[in-house]
Amino acid sequence: MMFRGIIKYVAFFGVLVGIAIITRVLEQVVEKASPKAPKTNENDDQLVRRDLTNTDSPSSPLKNTAQAKLEITVEQPKTGEKKIVKKLSLKTIVYAVTPTYARFLQKAELTRLSQTLKHVKDFHWIVVEDSYQKTPLVTRFLANSGLNYTHLNIRTPVELRPLKNKPRWTKARGVEQRNIAIKWLRDNININKTNGVVYFADDDNTYDIRLFEEMRDIKKIGVWPVAFTGAARYAGPLCKDGRVVGFYTNWRPSRTFPLDMAAFAINVKRLIVDKPKAHFDADAKPGDLENSFLEQVGTREDLEARASNCSKVYNN
Ligand SMILES: *[C@@H]1O[C@H](CO)[C@@H](O)[C@H](O)[C@H]1NC(C)=O
Ligand SMILES: *[C@@H]1O[C@H](CO)[C@@H](O)[C@H](O)[C@H]1NC(C)=O
Numbered sequence: 320m321m322f323r324g325i326i327k328y329v330a331f332f333g334v335l336v337g338i339a340i341i342t343r344v345l346e347q348v349v350e351k352a353s354p355k356a357p358k359t360n361e362n363d364d365q366l367v368r369r370d371l372t373n374t375d376s377p378s379s380p381l382k383n384t385a386q387a388k389l390e391i392t393v394e395q396p397k398t399g400e401k402k403i404v405k406k407l408s409l410k411t412i413v414y415a416v417t418p419t420y421a422r423f424l425q426k427a428e429l430t431r432l433s434q435t436l437k438h439v440k441d442f443h444w445i446v447v448e449d450s451y452q453k454t455p456l457v458t459r460f461l462a463n464s465g466l467n468y469t470h471l472n473i474r475t476p477v478e479l480r481p482l483k484n485k486p487r488w489t490k491a492r493g494v495e496q497r498n499i500a501i502k503w504l505r506d507n508i509n510i511n512k513t514n515g516v517v518y519f520a521d522d523d524n525t526y527d528i529r530l531f532e533e534m535r536d537i538k539k540i541g542v543w544p545v546a547f548t549g550a551a552r553y554a555g556p557l558c559k560d561g562r563v564v565g566f567y568t569n570w571r572p573s574r575t576f577p578l579d580m581a582a583f584a585i586n587v588k589r590l591i592v593d594k595p596k597a598h599f600d601a602d603a604k605p606g607d608l609e610n611s612f613l614e615q616v617g618t619r620e621d622l623e624a625r626a627s628n629c630s631k632v633y634n635n
């Protein structure tokens with residue numbers, strides 16, 4: 320009896336090992352069949368500051384901008400002559416800028432975000448990796464995302480990375496990545512042919528899709544409250560009759576714009592034509608990054624209340 324029991328276990332174990340071997344062989348076959356990306360050589364400490372070289376992916380889907388031409392034919396009542404009135408009606412593209420970096424949960428968080436973004440119409444995603452080269456993971460991920468996207472990368476310079484023995488928040492994250500995305504917008508959008516708004520959507524936040532429609536008609540800078548930020552359950556602007564009348568935050572309320580990165584979006588014309596030099600300041604303290612950027616983009620008077628006079632919270 321006992322002998323038969325042992326044989327059963329041995330047979331069972333054998334089957335398991337067999338399955339494991341077959342799986343491994345199959346994996347290797349699949350890996351061989353798929354194209355290999357170049358190996359990354361992370362000489363982290365040699366690089367000081369890189370120019371904004373590595374920019375657009377050659378197959379960027381957004382080369383010709385969104386543009387819908389309407390031709391309206393009007394019949395002149397007296398002469399019977401037909402006159403063509405050309406109208407140019409532009410739809411507004413929402414550009415979301417997402418800095419990302421390699422970590423355990425990266426693909427999970429990008430997946431979660433991308434599935435939200437798939438519900439947004441007339442949308443363009445600018446994903447910027449903090450890396451010397453575009454990684455195979457993000458490259459494949461974007462190619463399969465079904466979204467309009469541009470894939471960029473720039474490695475944060477050594478002096479801007481947090482020291483190993485210092486807490487994470489001592490240096491602002493995503494500065495160079497957002498700046499290279501703004502540069503891409505300036506280089507690639509023809510403002511005479513494209514309406515757009517820019518939103519800085521980090522990959523570890525959650526967004527209600529209604530937020531993207533709230534931001535679409537922003538003329539200058541649109542703002543709204545955000546959950547779990549500003550050392551509070553929510554923080555952001557206080558609004559009345561479509562205007563911002565104050566701010567609610569527990570964290571440094573003296574700032575001109577005590578706003579979270581997720582609490583505002585900007586009309587691209589502001590960044591390209593009106594304020595062509597505005598950028599995220601690498602020397603800004605992490606808690607002052609949004610403020611120092613917005614101070615270059617406009618004044619408090621330029622703020623437009625969204626989310627039903629800032630009474631709704633659509634993201635964190
Ligand atoms: C992709 O971009 C084009 C051009 O900007 C735009 O017309 C189209 O609506 C976008 N598609 C989606 C699904 O957002
Ligand atoms: C947009 O139009 C303005 C005024 O007509 C012109 O000065 C400018 O060069 C145009 N910009 C581009 C990028 O075509």
Ligand SMILES: *[C@@H]1O[C@H](CO)[C@@H](O)[C@H](O)[C@H]1NC(C)=O
Nearest residue numbers: 559560561562625626627628
């Ligand atoms: C904001 O408040 C004003 C006045 O109370 C109101 O007329 C307007 O419809 C509100 N806007 C939104 C989007 O709820």
